[in-house]
Amino acid sequence: MRQKxxxxxxxxxxxxxxxxxxxxxxxxxxxxxxSGDATVVIxxxxxxxxxxxxxxxxxxxxxxxxxxxxxxxxxxxxNKNANGxxxxxxxxxYYNGGVEIKEKNVELEIVLTLxxxxxxxxxxxxxPAPSFVLKRYALALLNKVSNCGDCxxxxxxxxxxxxxxxxxxxxxxxxxxxxxxxxxxxxxMHPGFRLDYPHSNGNCSNCxxxxxxxxxxxxxxxxKLEGVEKLGVSCDFCHKxxxxxxxxxxxxxxxxMHMDLRRPxxxxxxxxxxxxxxxxxxxxxxxxSKSLYCAPCHQGxxxxxxxxxxxxxxxxxxxxxxxxxxxxxxxHPDSVTTNFAPGRGGLERDPKTIPSHFDFGSRDSAxxxxxxxxxxxxxxxxDSLRVNVAITNTTAGHHVPTDQxxxxxxxxxxxxxxxxxxLVYSGENTIPYWGGSGDPADGNYEGLPGKGFAKILxxxxxxxxxxxxSELQTQISPSPQWRIINIQSDNRxxxxxxxxxxxxxxxxxxxxPVTLQTELIYRRTFKNWATMKKWNLKDIVLAKNITTxx
Amino acid sequence: xxxxxTKMTTPIQSTTQSLQFxxxxxxxxxxxxxxxxxxxxxxxxxxxxxxxxxSTAQYIPADNPMTAAKIELGRKLFFDARLSLDGTVxxxxxxxxxxxxxxxxxxxxxxxxxxxxxxxPTLINRLFSKDQFWDGRVKSLEEQAPQPIQNELEMRNTxxxxxxxxxxxxxxQEDFQQVFGTDVSMDGIAKAIAAFERTLVSGxxxxxxxxxxxxxxxxxxxxxxxxxxxSDRVNCxxxxxxxxxxDEKFHxxxxxxxxxxxDLGRFEQTKNDSDRGVFKTPTLRxxxxxxxxxxxxxxRTLMDVINFYNKGGIPNQHLSKHMRPLNLTEEQRTDLVxxxxxxxxxxxxxx
Numbered sequence: 001m002r003q004k005x006x007x008x009x010x011x012x013x014x015x016x017x018x019x020x021x022x023x024x025x026x027x028x029x030x031x032x033x034x035s036g037d038a039t040v041v042i043x044x045x046x047x048x049x050x051x052x053x054x055x056x057x058x059x060x061x062x063x064x065x066x067x068x069x070x071x072x073x074x075x076x077x078x079n080k081n082a083n084g085x086x087x088x089x090x091x092x093x094y095y096n097g098g099v100e101i102k103e104k105n106v107e108l109e110i111v112l113t114l115x116x117x118x119x120x121x122x123x124x125x126x127x128p129a130p131s132f133v134l135k136r137y138a139l140a141l142l143n144k145v146s147n148c149g150d151c152x153x154x155x156x157x158x159x160x161x162x163x164x165x166x167x168x169x170x171x172x173x174x175x176x177x178x179x180x181x182x183x184x185x186x187x188x189m190h191p192g193f194r195l196d197y198p199h200s201n202g203n204c205s206n207c208x209x210x211x212x213x214x215x216x217x218x219x220x221x222x223x224k225l226e227g228v229e230k231l232g233v234s235c236d237f238c239h240k241x242x243x244x245x246x247x248x249x250x251x252x253x254x255x256x257m258h259m260d261l262r263r264p265x266x267x268x269x270x271x272x273x274x275x276x277x278x279x280x281x282x283x284x285x286x287x288x289s290k291s292l293y294c295a296p297c298h299q300g301x302x303x304x305x306x307x308x309x310x311x312x313x314x315x316x317x318x319x320x321x322x323x324x325x326x327x328x329x330x331x332h333p334d335s336v337t338t339n340f341a342p343g344r345g346g347l348e349r350d351p352k353t354i355p356s357h358f359d360f361g362s363r364d365s366a367x368x369x370x371x372x373x374x375x376x377x378x379x380x381x382x383d384s385l386r387v388n389v390a391i392t393n394t395t396a397g398h399h400v401p402t403d404q405x406x407x408x409x410x411x412x413x414x415x416x417x418x419x420x421x422x423l424v425y426s427g428e429n430t431i432p433y434w435g436g437s438g439d440p441a442d443g444n445y446e447g448l449p450g451k452g453f454a455k456i457l458x459x460x461x462x463x464x465x466x467x468x469x470s471e472l473q474t475q476i477s478p479s480p481q482w483r484i485i486n487i488q489s490d491n492r493x494x495x496x497x498x499x500x501x502x503x504x505x506x507x508x509x510x511x512x513p514v515t516l517q518t519e520l521i522y523r524r525t526f527k528n529w530a531t532m533k534k535w536n537l538k539d540i541v542l543a544k545n546i547t548t549x550x
Numbered sequence: 551x552x553x554x555x556t557k558m559t560t561p562i563q564s565t566t567q568s569l570q571f572x573x574x575x576x577x578x579x580x581x582x583x584x585x586x587x588x589x590x591x592x593x594x595x596x597x598x599x600x601x602x603x604x605s606t607a608q609y610i611p612a613d614n615p616m617t618a619a620k621i622e623l624g625r626k627l628f629f630d631a632r633l634s635l636d637g638t639v640x641x642x643x644x645x646x647x648x649x650x651x652x653x654x655x656x657x658x659x660x661x662x663x664x665x666x667x668x669x670x671p672t673l674i675n676r677l678f679s680k681d682q683f684w685d686g687r688v689k690s691l692e693e694q695a696p697q698p699i700q701n702e703l704e705m706r707n708t709x710x711x712x713x714x715x716x717x718x719x720x721x722x723q724e725d726f727q728q729v730f731g732t733d734v735s736m737d738g739i740a741k742a743i744a745a746f747e748r749t750l751v752s753g754x755x756x757x758x759x760x761x762x763x764x765x766x767x768x769x770x771x772x773x774x775x776x777x778x779x780x781s782d783r784v785n786c787x788x789x790x791x792x793x794x795x796x797d798e799k800f801h802x803x804x805x806x807x808x809x810x811x812x813d814l815g816r817f818e819q820t821k822n823d824s825d826r827g828v829f830k831t832p833t834l835r836x837x838x839x840x841x842x843x844x845x846x847x848x849x850r851t852l853m854d855v856i857n858f859y860n861k862g863g864i865p866n867q868h869l870s871k872h873m874r875p876l877n878l879t880e881e882q883r884t885d886l887v888x889x890x891x892x893x894x895x896x897x898x899x900x901x
Contacts (some may be wrong), residue, residue, distance in 0.1 A: 197631060197637060199630070199632045199637040199719075200631065200636055200637030200638045201636075201637070202636075202638070203636070218635065218636040218637075253662075301663060302663055303659060303663040304659055460654065461646060461648060461654045463646065464629055464640065464642040464643075464646065464647075465629075466630075466631030466638055466639070466640050466642075466643070467630065467631065468626045468627075468630040469626075469629060470628075470629045470642070470647070472648070484659075
């Protein structure tokens with residue numbers, strides 16, 4: 001029986017990792033049989049009437065698993081003291097199920113409940129924020145669903161609350177771009193979606209306010225969101241996504257359109273997650289740990305032009321082949337959390353199995369800086385200083401920068417004498433116009449020695465404001481992605497690729513020693529956009545090299 | 551807008567491309583707004599056509615006479631993206647005045663960035679045509695206008711929703727009362743847009759001036775091109791005939807017929823075998839502004855077009871018998887391109 005099951009398990013296992021996993025499993029069985037508490041648990045997974053084949057059975061929080069045979073039978077060896085007593089099961093299309101192992105050598109039945117195969121549009125979203133103490137206790141007493149933060153407050157809720165997903169519908173810069181306002185709230189400040197499409201709510205909500213977008217796909221005014229809908233990509237929304245099916249890549253098919261959303265029927269609840277061993281109302285969603293899960297909002301075309309490309313960049317990268325997913329880096333376990341619902345039924349787990357919800361991104365400077373490496377080599381040759389800069393995307397599984405095309409990198413190359421005099425630049429690479437024109441002291445680097453990295457959109461043809469006035473749109477360069485645009489250039493650095501560039505300066509013997517400084521900065525938007533919007537965004541230094549040429 | 555609608559009298563000199571482009575823009579608005587200069591007390595509107603266009607060839611249905619107020623309403627609707635379901639696509643999205651009332655794309659792109667199977671045809675000189683669309687499936691602009699509004703690849707709207715949206719905006723009731731004496735209606739929307747489109751005329755091109763006796767209006771190359779164009783050997787005028795360079799008929803020149811699942815054009819409407827791969831003869835006026843060419847946008851430049859005809863189109867079972875290799879020299883092909891460029895209108899200054 002054991003052998004047979006192993007064989008069944010092994011046959012579909014192609015990856016080396018899984019085979020190692022399977023051998024670990026037999027080791028555990030061996031350990032269990034050697035110790036005094038070793039027990040074998042056998043039983044059947046059913047839907048209440050009939051046995052369920054191919055269900056995954058697991059001793060909760062462990063790696064001890066079995067898959068039911070065609071009669072729904074399973075057999076697990078485990079160590080009661082070391083492994084706990086919760087036995088769980090899951091099968092595609094069902095909630096997770098679980099029973100306590102109470103007595104030795106008793107046949108157990110795990111009954112799985114079928115998931116609703118329909119989405120319930122009348123479902124009320126669960127509020128992420130912890131509720132007031134009294135209410136929380138009252139809800140707990142009544143065994144009612146309470147807010148997410150009631151059970152996950154100290155860890156997951158806090159992590160989520162400060163991440164980008166929580167701000168997706170209210171981020172002031174996003175709202176400035178949506179409404180065409182500046183930081184002071186002045187109207188008519190480009191770029192602005194509503195300035196170009198005064199009579200459209202746009203499809204921004206498909207990703208930025210998905211809980212509202214599912215209610216009214218084209219009718220959501222981002223200024224009129226209420227309640228949980230205003231909390232962007234909130235806990236309950238993501239954990240209601242059962243699966244992702246990418247549809248043809250066009251602007252209507254953004255965000256929610258790719259998602260198999262399963263809001264439960266009235267008086268039911270379901271949360272999809274990465275575990276098979278958290279019983280009802282949780283359900284394992286295999287896709288939730290895959291990059292595909294992020295693709296609906298991190299891959300998208302507008303007007304036939306690919307705008308957000310993180311997912312396809314990842315697909316084309318070596319990381320995809322290695323199975324290193326978005327979640328592996330952006331939801332990297334914090335390595336200290338051992339229980340994501342302490343005191344609320346949460347089980348102690350290996351911290352490596354608990355994804356964090358920091359969702360690291362462009363707001364996390366340390367995370368960003370860890371993605372690239374810069375090497376600078378300066379060599380003098382007669383009257384010239386030749387500077388070679390190599391920038392490698394060392395750890396990002398997609399281009400750097402990625403996603404929202406306004407993200408950009410700027411490399412600044414400076415060579416100064418001991419007296420603080422800048423060497424005369426004779427090279428060709430200079431920072432493009434979107435590095436900002438004006439005083440370099442204010443971060444305007446256009447024309448300085450260096451380079452810019454970005455995907456630049458441009459309006460091939462003048463368009464008309466989509467209003468009842470025949471009014472040409474104000475040209476904006478680089479163009480915002482909601483316009484009818486083309487990609488003018490894209491020199492972002494793909495995963496594991498290196499960009500080499502050269503900068504030549506005139507140098508005389510009396511200039512020596514020369515301080516050579518290369519600095520790579522990340523900007524969340526183009527400097528000229530930030531100027532139009534009066535956004536005070538700090539440059540994030542990703543790398544800085546200083547060497548002395550003698 | 552009102553600023554640029556003022557009557558301009560300065561003649562266009564030979565200027566740089568970009569200046570011409572800017573002038574074109576102003577000019578197109580002038581064209582669109584010309585009605586105001588030709589409105590009598592009664593509100594009756596008479597269109598004064600630029601040099602080269604034949605006023606007797608105008609087609610204006612009896613039930614949709616032109617009035618200044620109607621044209622103005624049509625203009626407003628033409629630029630109003632509320633005609634589309636999500637408020638992002640107006641008529642001008644695909645019929646962009648700055649691009650010869652086309653969109654510069656091989657295939658038109660409508661709501662949600664969906665690509666249409668055919669190129670957006672120019673709206674220039676539709677005043678002289680009954681049959682509309684590449685396949686001529688409707689008999690008037692009044693019948694044409696509601697279709698893109700409802701096509702799911704273009705504006706994806708419904709007449710009910712358009713009426714509801716425009717009424718809700720509060721910006722149209724007065725206009726409709728004034729023009730049609732009714733509330734906002736799809737019928738009125740179509741009529742007003744059609745009336746506006748009939749004002750989009752192009753003439754007074756270098757070619758028209760040349761025909762009118764201004765011998766220097768055409769370059770030597772363009773003159774040689776004209777001779778070839780009209781010659782029995784090359785015989786472009788077989789189809790591109792008359793003052794508007796179209797016979798208003800439908801032909802198979804083979805475009806796209808070598809594709810795996812070719813667009814069968816008029817056949818898809820009529821189901822007549824003789825209509826397989828058959829498409830409308832478009833006007834050649836303002837052609838230099840409406841690239842890329844053909845119903846599928848498969849030809850990028852005017853030279854590509856000449857080369858296409860030079861090799862006799864694309865062979866297929868239903869290829870027009872008038873299509874045949876032309877054996878044109880390089881100079882002859884350059885001359886034909888020069889001639890086609892000379893069909894770009896500068897009429898608007900006369901309005």
